[in-house]
Amino acid sequence: MSTSIEFTPLATSDPLDNEPLDNEPLDSEPITTKPKSYPAKGPSILSQVERITDAAISGLGPILLTVAFILLSMTIFCYFSVFLPYHYSWKEGEGLFGNLGYILNLIWSLYLVWGIVANYYFAVRTPPGGVLDGLSASGDAMFQSVLQEMETYTEVPPTCKRCNLPKPERTHHCSVCKTCVLKYDHHCPWIHNCVGHFNHRYFLMFLTYLSISCIYFVYMGISPFLLAADNEGDDNWPYWLDRAIVAFSVVLAVAIGFAVGGMACWHWYLTLTAQTTLEQYNNAYIKKICKKRNEKFTNMYDFGVMGNLQDLFNIGPRGHYPWYTALLPLRIPPIGNGKRFERSGRGYVLDFGEDDEDMV
Numbered sequence: 178m179s180t181s182i183e184f185t186p187l188a189t190s191d192p193l194d195n196e197p198l199d200n201e202p203l204d205s206e207p208i209t210t211k212p213k214s215y216p217a218k219g220p221s222i223l224s225q226v227e228r229i230t231d232a233a234i235s236g237l238g239p240i241l242l243t244v245a246f247i248l249l250s251m252t253i254f255c256y257f258s259v260f261l262p263y264h265y266s267w268k269e270g271e272g273l274f275g276n277l278g279y280i281l282n283l284i285w286s287l288y289l290v291w292g293i294v295a296n297y298y299f300a301v302r303t304p305p306g307g308v309l310d311g312l313s314a315s316g317d318a319m320f321q322s323v324l325q326e327m328e329t330y331t332e333v334p335p336t337c338k339r340c341n342l343p344k345p346e347r348t349h350h351c352s353v354c355k356t357c358v359l360k361y362d363h364h365c366p367w368i369h370n371c372v373g374h375f376n377h378r379y380f381l382m383f384l385t386y387l388s389i390s391c392i393y394f395v396y397m398g399i400s401p402f403l404l405a406a407d408n409e410g411d412d413n414w415p416y417w418l419d420r421a422i423v424a425f426s427v428v429l430a431v432a433i434g435f436a437v438g439g440m441a442c443w444h445w446y447l448t449l450t451a452q453t454t455l456e457q458y459n460n461a462y463i464k465k466i467c468k469k470r471n472e473k474f475t476n477m478y479d480f481g482v483m484g485n486l487q488d489l490f491n492i493g494p495r496g497h498y499p500w501y502t503a504l505l506p507l508r509i510p511p512i513g514n515g516k517r518f519e520r521s522g523r524g525y526v527l528d529f530g531e532d533d534e535d536m537v
């Protein structure tokens with residue numbers, strides 16, 4: 178049997194349930210994220226602050242949604258009423274060929290708008306995935322069916338202390354939404370929703386389309402911006418949209434481009450290495466221990482860049498949709514139910530004994 182290090186599934190390494198990972202285990206000990214002991218917990222100032230913060234994040238959600246809607250509408254309007262007419266206009270009598278630049282630009286711009294708006298809407302409106310999803314029974318029967326499903330791959334299914342429900346692998350409790358979320362990544366106040374198994378693609382693609390759009394917006398807007406900033410006379414401003422709004426839109430696009438672009442790069446890195454934000458911290462820790470032991474750690478959910486891409490878009494041999502759907506901002510569900518995940522078989526995995534054969 179190959180060398181393996183035993184450690185609890187990432188789903189159980191909920192930092193809110195467990196002690197912080199500050200004590201490194203000895204070489205002879207298995208790597209485990211389980212707590213060694215539980216300190217007695219009572220209502221503390223910290224938990225009060227946490228509760229207030231969660232309530233504030235939850236309350237901030239609708240405000241941020243409104244802000245995002247206003248800013249998006251303003252910049253889209255600015256683009257089509259100022260930037261596009263600044264560079265292109267429909268030339269009468271030159272037909273389709275003579276207006277090719279205008280047509281291609283219009284199609285490309287509308288595609289970006291579709292990518293942003295559709296993915297944002299899907300990210301906001303798609304539930305990220307709950308433990309009881311897909312179960313038609315109720316009460317204890319529901320609980321039992323979740324347990325039964327989980328028992329096929331782990332002998333002692335971990336349970337969420339707050340939901341009192343079994344906790345499938347990669348699941349984490351969101352203290353803002355007050356529920357467990359499948360393949361939890363993080364709670365995003367800008368979408369007033371958690372990023373989890375069922376809306377992760379939309380969140381990532383929203384960041385991607387928004388980043389690309391910011392670059393294109395600034396590229397198209399730089400000349401109108403300079404014109405708007407030139408206050409020598411009002412005669413050189415033929416657009417009815419206020420020049421201050423145009424200038425503000427370009428500055429906003431630069432700022433959002435840097436912020437969202439950085440975030441998009443980070444989330445693409447996580448996606449292509451098959452990690453959630455939370456798992457990345459756990460994996461970095463386990464990696465460190467493995468390095469000390471001169472052993473190589475590989476993520477058990479990692480199927481390589483192409484495999485992970487197929488998983489994200491539900492395309493190719495691993496998915497169910499044709500490859501080109503990756504480029505279409507459509508509502509396409511991810512692979513699997515978010516409670517069980519195929520494993521690459523490489524790296525350090527839990528010792529499932531005979532049940533390991535059961536994994537798809």
Ligand SMILES: [Zn+2]
Nearest residue numbers: 337340350357
């Ligand atoms: Zn929970």
Ligand SMILES: [Zn+2]
Nearest residue numbers: 351354364371
């Ligand atoms: Zn949440």
